[in-house]
Amino acid sequence: MLSVAVLISGAGSNLRALLAATGDPDFPARVIVVGADRQADGFAHAEQFGIPTIMVPFREFETREHWGEELQRQLEVWNPDLVVLSGLMRLLPPAVVDAWAPHLINTHPAYLPEFPGAHGVRDALASGAAQTGASVIVVDNGIDTGPILAQERVPILPDDTEHSLHERIKPVERRLLIDVVRRIAVGDLDLTTYDHH
Template sequence: MRALVEAARAPDYPAEIVGVLSNKADAEGLAFARAAGIPTAVRTLRDYADKEAADAAIEAVLRAWGAQLVCLAGFMRILSPGFVERWRGRILNIHPSLLPLHRGLHTHAQALADGVAEHGCTVHFVTPGMDEGPPILQARVPVLPGDTVETLSERVLAEEHRIYPRALAMVARGEVAFN
């Protein structure tokens, strides 16, 4: 999220960050966004009758902000199929693996356990299935001898910060679209 905010500060960047929403009130990104003068909101699942009601509350915030795209960054909850369909082609996510490999959680441990020679990250369009949407951009990093989850994670995170702003810019300019 910070990388997106920093990129959007450039006068020629094709997207504006209109708000930061979290499902966790103590998310570090909220404090960062507030300090940057960006509106924030929190909508937690436990405050609503069900996932659809929580997602409707999220959608109300997004509409109030005038959001046209949604960029997930550390949002660790699967959105309802109805929400995803209403925002079809306008929700992006960053995932720490070279999708379709290593979906879900603990991707660095999965990569090391599988003995792959390279790992990386993927910015993709969100679909109702977990980590199944079409990729927009990927970055690869070598898996080095002696790598740990921590060392591999650091290299992948650096690439996430590099490619997510690029991918958002590509979508905002219309260079890439969900078909």
């Protein structure tokens, strides 16, 4: 059984989908802890599913590195097989990435390498592109530059707003994430082949 830690900053809609999937006895992975860098709304999902939470408030640390050290200490207590970033709005310090990668994955609301960074949906709209997408990647020390594990195209409609486009991307992201976690758990996807060390 693959043990998974999920890190969030906000509402945790991907987290909720993952908790629902892993709550099925036949699903080969379990979320064992949910962490956040602030008091996140998504903790409510963890509570509902009876999953423990950890909070490492970013603002209480002098540097990103110090915050990362505490986050790393907390994660080591749980020792998950896989860490999923699910709307974590902080860049992990290199020491944390190096400790977990390639067993550290993230979703992104664009068809990478197109439109990396924090505003993938807005950037896709602004570019006038006919399509964007969703991706699941291994996290490395770049901005959305890690190896791509799964991705799928999502068309951009003429009357799309950033919100409407993002709402159509989210279900694709969730489905890809759940599928990638399942494939890792059953051994169809071997993350060690993506090791960046």
